[in-house]
Amino acid sequence: MIKQLNLENDDNLSVTIEDGSIVLTPLKKKPTNIHELFDGWIDDGVRDSEVDWGETKGNEFKW
Numbered sequence: 001m002i003k004q005l006n007l008e009n010d011d012n013l014s015v016t017i018e019d020g021s022i023v024l025t026p027l028k029k030k031p032t033n034i035h036e037l038f039d040g041w042i043d044d045g046v047r048d049s050e051v052d053w054g055e056t057k058g059n060e061f062k063w
Contacts, residue, residue: 012029
């Protein structure tokens, strides 16, 4: 079951009973800081290029 649900050993589960069946639902932990948010991230080195939006036409910041 652990492999089928893609669970890790320390994942938390919600256990409920629905229509006489035991239902296990993985609880996804929301990141509380930027370090948790990007934990496990691997830099692929791909960067978007800068976009030229043309001449300013209002109160935009002039570079």
